Amino acid sequence: MCATEKLLERIEFLRNKMTEIALDKGFTSAESINISQELDRLLNLYNNVKQSQK
Structure with a gap:
C-alpha cells in the first residue's frame, strides 16, 4: 500500500471518529x-501531495 x-485511510478513520x-x-x-485539527492537517498534506504529482 502506498503512502497516499x-x-x-487515516483521513477516513478520523472523519468517522470525529463524527462519533x-x-x-x-x-x-x-x-x-x-x-x-489533525484531520485538517492531513487533508492539507494530501492536497499538497496531489498538487506535487501534477
Missing part, C-alpha cells in the same frame, strides 16, 4: 476540536 492510500465524538460529546468539545 495510507493517508486516505462530536455526536457524543458535542461539536465544540476539546476532543472533537483536536481530531478536527
Whole structure:
C-alpha cells in the first residue's frame, strides 16, 4: 500500500471518529476540536501531495 492510500485511510478513520465524538460529546468539545485539527492537517498534506504529482 502506498503512502497516499495510507493517508486516505487515516483521513477516513478520523472523519468517522470525529463524527462519533462530536455526536457524543458535542461539536465544540476539546476532543472533537483536536481530531478536527489533525484531520485538517492531513487533508492539507494530501492536497499538497496531489498538487506535487501534477
